[in-house]
Amino acid sequence: MSMTIDALLREDLRSFGGYKSARSEALAGSVWLNANESAWANPADASGQLRRYPQPQPQPLCARLAELYGVATAQVLVGRGSDEGIDLLLRAFCMPGQGRVVIAPPVFGMYAVCARLHGAHVLQVPLRDGPAGLCADLAAMGDAALAQGASLLFLCTPGNPSGELLALEQIAALASRLRGRCLVVVDEAYLEYAGAPSATMLLAEYDNIAVLRTLSKAHALAAARVGCVLAGAPLIEALRRCQAPYPMPQPVVEATLAALAPPVLALSRSRLAAVADLRGRLADGLRSLACVRRVYPASGNFLLVRFFDADAAFAALLTAGVVVRDMRALPQLGDALRITIGSSEECRRVLAALATLGAEAAA
Numbered sequence: 494m495s496m497t498i499d500a501l502l503r504e505d506l507r508s509f510g511g512y513k514s515a516r517s518e519a520l521a522g523s524v525w526l527n528a529n530e531s532a533w534a535n536p537a538d539a540s541g542q543l544r545r546y547p548q549p550q551p552q553p554l555c556a557r558l559a560e561l562y563g564v565a566t567a568q569v570l571v572g573r574g575s576d577e578g579i580d581l582l583l584r585a586f587c588m589p590g591q592g593r594v595v596i597a598p599p600v601f602g603m604y605a606v607c608a609r610l611h612g613a614h615v616l617q618v619p620l621r622d623g624p625a626g627l628c629a630d631l632a633a634m635g636d637a638a639l640a641q642g643a644s645l646l647f648l649c650t651p652g653n654p655s656g657e658l659l660a661l662e663q664i665a666a667l668a669s670r671l672r673g674r675c676l677v678v679v680d681e682a683y684l685e686y687a688g689a690p691s692a693t694m695l696l697a698e699y700d701n702i703a704v705l706r707t708l709s710k711a712h713a714l715a716a717a718r719v720g721c722v723l724a725g726a727p728l729i730e731a732l733r734r735c736q737a738p739y740p741m742p743q744p745v746v747e748a749t750l751a752a753l754a755p756p757v758l759a760l761s762r763s764r765l766a767a768v769a770d771l772r773g774r775l776a777d778g779l780r781s782l783a784c785v786r787r788v789y790p791a792s793g794n795f796l797l798v799r800f801f802d803a804d805a806a807f808a809a810l811l812t813a814g815v816v817v818r819d820m821r822a823l824p825q826l827g828d829a830l831r832i833t834i835g836s837s838e839e840c841r842r843v844l845a846a847l848a849t850l851g852a853e854a855a856a
């Protein structure tokens with residue numbers, strides 16, 4: 494049996510029970526007068542459902558997400574986007590003002606933002622740029638975690654913005670090395686687009702892995718704010734104690750269950766191949782342009798692109814009404830933009846806008 498996760502949790506929170514909400518008490522009855530809710534529905538609430546507090550972890554939704562991701566319901570914590578999962582992991586595993594986390598920049602900004610808000614130190618092990626693309630150095634990340642006593646290490650696969658896809662064996666080797674010392678968080682926000690196996694397959698063997706999934710990208714529900722942490726049941730239970738009492742609004746729960754009904758899910762999945770096809774065609778189109786220095790290998794729904802003159806490229810796109818993500822302030826990416834894969838018409842507009850730059854921008 495693997496080492497218990499308790500040893501990694503914040504020492505001062507080990508006996509912390511969290512908020513005991515009216516909904517979290519297992520009581521039965523037909524007249525509910527324990528939560529100071531209104532006895533009357535809001536006149537604008539046609540369903541009449543909104544007057545009651547929702548379940549803290551709505552069971553039908555957790556069960557559906559567990560099925561979707563191939564884990565047990567007790568291994569799911571649902572929250573307001575995977576952003577909330579990142580925040581909860583920081584709170585549960587890092588002592589404010591003392592905790593340390595390891596990240597590999599350039600990477601998704603929320604790891605460092607949440608760490609900073611929590612007063613945790615951010616140890617940076619930069620991605621390395623080579624022929625295969627921007628790659629995380631997992632050995633160096635592990636070294637940093639062990640040398641500095643970090644309690645959290647964030648991996649992003651497919652990487653945002655790198656596009657790098659990590660192999661499960663790499664993740665397993667790192668988790669094995671850090672077992673009992675540091676939690677390896679695997680952010681799989683774009684995994685559907687890669688069609689690759691999830692690190693949830695490693696949960697049974699490594700209790701120091703937590704996986705982040707979101708419905709914001711491949712499920713097209715960014716405004717619903719639904720994401721989850723998937724991990725061993727003791728870790729999920731510990732995060733739950735740190736979470737707000739009622740994180741999931743009832744209309745969101747209902748919209749999400751509708752979006753995960755099998756026929757709808759099949760439609761969402763059928764788009765993944767189209768995105769991969771558009772991504773390949775946009776990458777080819779960009780590579781043929783004079784202004785493009787490099788298009789990185791991609792496995793998400795975006796491309797990371799270096800330009801000879803990124804200022805001119807950004808401006809030309811804006812002039813054409815196309816807004817892309819400016820990466821120029823990120824380490825190593827002073828000449829890069831990140832372009833989301835849009836519809837085929839939107840991709841065409843990207844290429845048309847950049848084609849006008851011609852070769853003089855390359856001077």
Ligand SMILES: *Cc1c(COP(=O)(O)O)cnc(C)c1O
Nearest residue numbers: 574575576601653682707709720
């Ligand atoms: C978009 C994104 C998220 C945010 O997901 P939400 O569920 O919308 O909070 C998390 N991680 C990465 C790497 C992302 O790119």
